[in-house]
Amino acid sequence: MFRMISNRQIADAFDLLADLLRLKDAEGYRFEIIAYQRVAEALRELPRDVRALAAEGRLQEIDGVGKAIAAKILELLEHGTLRLLEELKAEVPQGLVDVLRVNGVGPKRAMLFYQQLGITSVAELEAAAREGKLRTLPGMGAKSEQKILESIAALARRTTRARADIALQAAERILRALQALPNVLRAEIAGSLRRGRATIGDIDLLVATHTPAPIMDAFVNHPDVVRVLAQGETKSSVELLSGLQCDLRAVPPERFGTALSYFTGSQAHNIRLRELALQRGLSLNEWAFTATDGSGREILCASEEEVYAQLDLPYIPPELREDRGEIEAAQANALPNLIEISHIRA
DNA sequence: GCCC
């Protein structure tokens, strides 16, 4: 019989596997890393106990699970551990996985810090930054060092994902300020908040305008903003009083549909849409569909309806955009009817 | 790594 091990624990093991591989050689294992992360997410969303599925020999029915990963799941169910995972732990300090959670630190820098300074934890990274040691490393300077210190502080401030209702209040405050600005033609909440998720990691906002610069300025100077993480022509990122990160993108109104689609996600849903576009000889990004025949011809979408229509799909509501079968359902014209408040009566 |  199988061990007591939850879907969640198995998912965590695959995420750890992905992170350790990322540290070892991000490029060399690029697609394996993606595969492991996909499976981790699929397992967390799986409504059934993996052990039951395994007992029936149906593991490969899970999206993203093939022969190799099915074997790894079985190994976890039987032994509670993975040989591959243990080997990687011996090669790469596990504490580096936490270091990866620091904004601005990816696998390259984490390994650089480890190999040059022996850093294996966030605490050690913080100490090294305070002592001015990071700036001595190639590609690092005083500014990068300071950013890392601030990221570590931010990491401590927000321990968990925010409840959607709390985040919604914070989002609407910023949104109202943006809507009140001259030359803002539209302003919308995007991201997981728009998808109706119960908890959200950050707030994503989108505005339609022909003059993004003054809007970006107003955004980063909003009274709720405590820190500017990045500010560019069309994309800025800030930290709010609540500790929440808030990202804003600005696009011209004729491109609002592709932008809202992109910024609403989910990532997995976006990737599926982009694959569908490629099948039709089009490349899709947040700005437009672009013909892949070299002509550079663009198809602009002011609304999301146009985006889906271009892909021969009926409109898919944000709440369903998780790549959990909604694309296939849409293609079969069999999307479920969502329950709206207005449909409910006492 | 998975999938066509």
Add this chain to the structure above:
DNA sequence: CAGTACG
């Protein structure tokens, strides 16, 4: 440019 980050 490389590195990191975003859905």
Add this chain to the structure above:
DNA sequence: GGGCCGATACTG
């Protein structure tokens, strides 16, 4: 066997 999202955007 060979592709796998983005002609992404921002920083230093």
